[in-house]
Amino acid sequence: MKFSKMHGLGNDFVIVNNIKEKIKFTKLLISNLSNRYLGIGFDQLLSIELPYNKNYDFHYRIFNSNGNEVTQCGNGARCLAFFLKLKKITNKNKIKIKTNNKKMILYIKDNNNIKVNMGKPKFYLNDIPFFKSFLKNNIIKLKKIKIKFDVLSIGNPHCIIQVNNLDKINVNFLGSIINKSIYFPNGVNVSFVKIIKFNHIKMRVYERDLGETKSCGSAACASVAIGIKKKLLSNKKVKVDLKGGSLYIKWKGLKNNLYMIGPATHVYDGFINI
Numbered sequence: 001m002k003f004s005k006m007h008g009l010g011n012d013f014v015i016v017n018n019i020k021e022k023i024k025f026t027k028l029l030i031s032n033l034s035n036r037y038l039g040i041g042f043d044q045l046l047s048i049e050l051p052y053n054k055n056y057d058f059h060y061r062i063f064n065s066n067g068n069e070v071t072q073c074g075n076g077a078r079c080l081a082f083f084l085k086l087k088k089i090t091n092k093n094k095i096k097i098k099t100n101n102k103k104m105i106l107y108i109k110d111n112n113n114i115k116v117n118m119g120k121p122k123f124y125l126n127d128i129p130f131f132k133s134f135l136k137n138n139i140i141k142l143k144k145i146k147i148k149f150d151v152l153s154i155g156n157p158h159c160i161i162q163v164n165n166l167d168k169i170n171v172n173f174l175g176s177i178i179n180k181s182i183y184f185p186n187g188v189n190v191s192f193v194k195i196i197k198f199n200h201i202k203m204r205v206y207e208r209d210l211g212e213t214k215s216c217g218s219a220a221c222a223s224v225a226i227g228i229k230k231k232l233l234s235n236k237k238v239k240v241d242l243k244g245g246s247l248y249i250k251w252k253g254l255k256n257n258l259y260m261i262g263p264a265t266h267v268y269d270g271f272i273n274i
């Protein structure tokens with residue numbers, strides 16, 4: 001299998017042009033390939049396929065490292081755009097893609113930054129999905145601590161927790177408990193967010209199926225969307241500092257598409273027998 005290793009602010013991917021490779025990805029194959037000692041190693045595998053209808057240029061499939069197929073990856077979308085251009089699979093600078101449940105538009109800027117139209121954030125609980133029935137005003141009680149959070153979908157599920165001190169948070173412990181809780185039947189990506197100022201946040205992320213990653217594009221989008229919805233953040237442009245670097249998010253509020261701008265990095269091309 002031919003592949004390209006890429007990353008978006010340290011969130012790393014293997015990208016496969018499956019229009020050519022025609023590989024049937026199984027959970028076992030992906031978890032073997034993602035093994036950082038025995039395989040290639042990555043957070044997600046991204047597969048490019050022919051579009052399912054003529055309104056789009058490509059279909060975009062996303063697999064977490066344990067082989068679970070998911071329906072959104074923001075950092076991956078930027079790397080996909082760069083890959084398509086780099087490998088001359090398209091000469092377009094505006095590329096329409098679709099995942100299993102999300103339409104997106106990729107805009108290739110000249111300075112290696114990619115802008116992604118991530119579509120409209122969804123707050124309807126069934127779209128996330130989130131089962132609120134057992135919960136009173138979105139507070140989970142963990143032993144003695146009460147955790148207040150917000151939920152939404154960016155095409156994948158997100159739980160946003162505002163904190164004062166990011167260094168003191170046990171991201172993997174808290175993220176894992178919330179991800180496995182009865183409230184999120186499909187699991188959830190959990191973001192811990194500190195508001196620096198009206199147009200600037202800092203955050204850490206627990207990614208569903210993975211644990212803490214260096215960055216998560218859809219989580220950055222989700223965190224800014226919640227901040228703007230709660231009138232805590234600017235609807236002009238918000239800088240998001242993640243462990244692996246910074247993204248810029250723009251959203252004019254409900255009924256508007258949300259935009260993410262950031263880099264994509266090509267590391268190397270490879271071939272692996274499968």
Ligand SMILES: N[C@H](CCC[C@H](N)C(=O)O)C(=O)O
Nearest residue numbers: 073074075156208216217218
């Ligand atoms: N772990 C996520 C998928 C990848 C999201 C992240 N890599 C991004 O950049 O959006 C999920 O299970 O929904």
